[in-house]
Amino acid sequence: MLVKRIGQQLGRPTQSLAGWVINKFLTWNNRILEENAVRLCRIQPNDRVLEVGYGPGLGIEAAAPLLSGPGGKLIGVDYSEFMHKVASERVKDLIASGRVTLHHDSVVAMPLPDDSVDKVFHCNCYYFWPDLRAGTTEIHRVMKPGGLMVTTLQLNRLAYLASKRVIPGQNWRPEAYIEALRATGFTDVRMEDRKDKDVTFQAIFATAAKPA
Numbered sequence: 756m757l758v759k760r761i762g763q764q765l766g767r768p769t770q771s772l773a774g775w776v777i778n779k780f781l782t783w784n785n786r787i788l789e790e791n792a793v794r795l796c797r798i799q800p801n802d803r804v805l806e807v808g809y810g811p812g813l814g815i816e817a818a819a820p821l822l823s824g825p826g827g828k829l830i831g832v833d834y835s836e837f838m839h840k841v842a843s844e845r846v847k848d849l850i851a852s853g854r855v856t857l858h859h860d861s862v863v864a865m866p867l868p869d870d871s872v873d874k875v876f877h878c879n880c881y882y883f884w885p886d887l888r889a890g891t892t893e894i895h896r897v898m899k900p901g902g903l904m905v906t907t908l909q910l911n912r913l914a915y916l917a918s919k920r921v922i923p924g925q926n927w928r929p930e931a932y933i934e935a936l937r938a939t940g941f942t943d944v945r946m947e948d949r950k951d952k953d954v955t956f957q958a959i960f961a962t963a964a965k966p967a
Contacts, residue, residue: 789907806877904960944961
């Protein structure tokens with residue numbers, strides 16, 4: 756029961772003692788992954804950028820300064836009400852400026868128009884989606900043709916959590932996510948090993964397919 760509750764809080768933190776602990780854990784554990792997801796997206800000043808599962812807002816904080824052009828816009832979607840509150844407080848000045856908009860919504864039903872974002876990034880996220888293909892289909896829908904998506908993870912840590920049943924099922928495996936991406940219209944899908952500040956991690960890249 757405890758292991759299941761930890762997994763639930765990792766995927767969707769609530770406003771509780773457990774959620775507070777998970778918030779602190781994510782803030783400490785995800786910073787390098789978030790910053791590298793942002794860097795690997797190669798964000799340009801006028802891009803419209805989406806982060807899926809923004810959590811406490813570390814990736815939003817890292818990406819916002821790169822969107823310095825008049826068309827630059829950063830959008831976040833997270834289905835944890837608690838994380839929405841935490842991130843909204845962290846980046847309240849960016850929200851007030853109009854450069855950042857945070858939504859409390861699910862990845863499978865995002866309040867965004869078709870073909871509206873240039874880049875997408877997320878970290879430690881996809882393995883908590885109830886349906887990988889529904890998530891990748893929706894991400895592909897909102898991306899402009901040729902747009903780049905990057906996700907970052909630490910495979911050895913994921914495998915450990917899965918072995919302890921903190922992360923249930925098999926969706927944590929990169930192969931499952933890569934298969935879902937390819938099945939829903941992404942091309943040039945690949946995973947690479949990366950390293951930053953003595954931290955080894957993996958990055959999955961995918962390009963939204965252009966119309967035939």
